[in-house]
Amino acid sequence: MDQFFSLIGDAIAGIGVLYGMAVDAGYGGYVWLTLLVLALAAGIYRVVRHMQRGRVTLGGVVFNTQAGLDASGASVFRSARQVNERPSLSPFWGRPTYLRALPYPVAVILLWMWVEAPYLLAALAAGGSVYLARAIYRLISTRRHRKSIVVPLAKALSPVVQEHAERILEGTIIPRDYALPHAEVVIPLPDGHHPTIPAEVSRVVHARLGGEWKTSITQGAPYLLTFRHKPSPPEYVGYDDVAEMMIHGHGEHSGLWRPIIGLGAEKEVAGLNFDGHVVHLGISAGTGAGKSNLMRVLATQFAIRSGGNARQVYLDVKGDDEGMQHVPGMMVLNDIGDVTNLDGIYQQWEVIQWFVNEMDARRRGLRGPKEGWEPLVLFNDEQNAFGKFSRQAWELIKDKGDPKTPPVWQNMYLLGVMGRAFKIRMINAYQVMSAAATGGGNAQDGSELRSQFGNKMLARFTPAMWDSLVGTRPRGQSSDIPGRWLHVNNAGLARSVQIPHFEPSHIIDLCTYAGLEIPSVGQPAIPDASPSPVPNPRDRATYEIIPPRGDEGTGDNPPPFDPLPEYAPAGGRGSDENVIPFRARTEAPVPKAEKEPADERMTLQQACHLGIVEMSYDAAKRRRSRARQRGDWFPEGQKIGSGAETYLVSELRAYFGEDETGQDKGRERAR
Incomplete structure (x- = not known):
């Protein structure tokens, strides 16, 4: 190795001696001129070779024919459409072809400055250091972007368009800031592609890049599929904007289990599907995001579109009713009682057990044909606090040998995995929808139950919450706009939705307009008969929740109410059909x-x-x-x-x- 470097040093010294002799003879300028001519010749040769490989001809440039464009879309004298958003790491990608001749003469000029004007070279290097640092940063970030986004997308598209991934990469344009509103993504399509290919490509791009895009395709070859962001939803949606659609539906968002939730991108009507394969809704949102507003929107539509036949229950541990007591067919339990005895928590457990017993009665054929079943909807608000209080209440009554987790979570799980087949839907709201919160402290059981919430609504969430609930990349962006939510479907695709401003008074207006009778405040709908027999008048069955005597209506206990006879399970009070042992x-x-x-x-x-x-x-x-x-x-x-x-x-x-x-x-x- 020492001999090699010694040989190189001797060669440089020899060239220096020859150059000194030429300078002494007055031919120094001719040496540099000769080197510059050779460098220009090498550059022209490279341009010609690139023109031959890229089918670029001077005639094509003059007459602007297709043959005058290389694979990047550039010509001899013109840049490509989006040269700054190129996926290639080459500094010449998408730039005019003649620029490929510049590196050789530039190298000769820098060599002359190093020999004849070193101070000028030093000044030039100092002035270009900032540009060089930015270029290095851009190179590193581009390489990372290409490795993490562009190449995986090309590989995912390869079986769809039936092209090699490298071929797709040549024409793919994905800017590093593709999430910004003005960004455009370009995907090349083969000349003889099938008409269904653009839709399949769009599906893959939506899944890989996230967001909501609209597409356009060139009318002729080369076929390019361009993706542009849809405009954001409006910053405010009023009650009047959606009232008519909430009653009668809109397009595919019609019927009992397809409620409208607001307006999405380009003011498209957005809704939820409670009639798919995974039908329950999980809500994860920070304080002030509007969980109660969203629940009012859903509960009102369930009541109206069922003609008042839907039986709904709203459980909350804060003591708020959020206006839900105005919804026809709604029962509200929101008083946990004394924080030491937690009587109200036990009542909420019993209502959830009632749902399980009713589900089992339907499973056993005790409620007649499926067409006659009434829809049952269970709203579980403030589940993080409910889990804490439930664990505290369970510690007060559990025996040795009882499970560590309160049995109510087993009931939740059963409703989650079986409720769809028996016309039962569950809507759970959390501050943070963690696996532990969903499982009452048991993360493993919570993960299983959380997977049953095919629909998810997120607002004011953190990146960690997104990773836990959705896990796709890129992450969805939480918005500070009041009422702005992200709806994530079972496939992990997210869309932005602006929820309408919906006050409790709007429930009364809308239900009255729809011809439903508004319940009196303090008289929630509740099952008339318990699923368990009630032979002892002093010890009522735990599922028949009746306020104790002496309640003054001060709010410490639920006020008395009138039961709805049409909700009584078949068979009447105390019959054998009402005895439904379900819990293991x-x-x-x-x-x-x-x-x-x-x-x-x-x-x-x-x-x-x-x-x-x-x-x-x-x-x-x-x-x-x-x-x-x-x-x-x-x-x-x-x-x-x-x-x-x-x-x-x-x-x-x-x-x-x-x-x-x-x-x-x-x-x-x-x-």
Whole structure:
């Protein structure tokens, strides 16, 4: 290696000696002139070779024929259409062909400056350092853009257009800032392409680049498919803009399960599809994004388009009703009660259990043919807070051996995976729709349930939230415009939608115009009969939610209401058809005996199952937990090994007696 560098040094020294001799003889200028002529000749040769490969001819340039354009769309003296958005890393891509001759004479000139005018070369280098730094940055970013966006898209398009990816790359133009409103994307198509190819290419581009694009194609060869961004949705949509469409529908957004949600790009009517393969809606939005506004829009349309037959429930732990009490057929539960006992949380669990029992009744054929089923819609608002309170409430009543996660999440999961077939839809709203929040603290179960929300509405979200919920690239952009949402369908395609401003008073106006009777405030619609029998007038079934006596209407408990008889399950109160055991038991059911010995011991769960304790297991556990917290008497339990507690049947009968003095009698009998 040392000999090689020594040889190079000797050659340079020899050239220097020869150049010095030429300068001494007065021929120094001729040396540089000769080198410049040779450099120009080399440049012309390169231009000619490129013209031959690119079918560029002088005649074509003069007469502006197709043959006068190379693969990039440039000619001898003209640049390509979008030379600054080229996908190639070559500085000559898309530029006039004659520029390919410049590097050789420029190199000779720089060599002359290095030898004869080094100070001038240093000044030129200092002045061009900024440009050089920008060029290097542009080169690096272009290379990264090409590797991450352009090349993968070309490979994805290759089987669609039946061309090699390298051939597609030659004419593909994707600017680095393609997400900006003015950006254009150009995809070349083969000359003999099938008429369906442009639509397939458009589908791939939408999936890969995101956003909403409109397309145009050249009328003749070379065929170029150009994508331009659609104009953004309007910054405000009023109630009057969509009121008529909310009642009667618009185009494909008609019928019960195809509600309108606002206006999209180019003022296109945007809606949701609750009748597809994955029908539930997940809402993930920060504070003030307008979740309640969106829910009012949906609930009102479900009521109107079902002719008032849809039975809807709105559950919220904040205490707000968001105007939902004005929706015909709507039941509102928004009072969790005392934050220590959380009675309202248990009530919300029971309503969700009612949905599961009703779903199972339909599955078993107890509700007649499918055509006669009433639509059921469950709105679960503030699910992050609901999950926290549910875990807190479960800790108050759970026994050893009970699952760590409250059973309500199992019910949510069942509604998610089975509800579609039984005319049940679920709409869950979160501040952050994380897997843990969706699963009540269990991320694995939450991931399974979250996958059932085929429709997602996002607003005021973070990049991390997008990655967790959608995961596609490029990420959707959160907007600061009030009412601006991103709707993401099951395929991960996002579109921007402006939700109409919809106040509670608009619910009354729209439903009245549609001929529906507006419910009186404080009288929500609720099932008339419980899915469980109610033999004990003091211990009502847990699914029949009736406010306690003495409620003054102060807001600490739901006000009384009139049940709707048309919502009563078939069979009437207390019939066998209303007994729908659905939740999986942790213990095997014990065969029911005609009469149990008074000194027999059994668990509380067994007693509830056999009817000795005539209420649900969850309700019985709450009674036991509260009695122990207050220091009241409760039957003494004995543990069998490490299992659940067992109790004397006689003491259970005494405590859970049928009359109002049952507990007092039980205390006396126990003593």
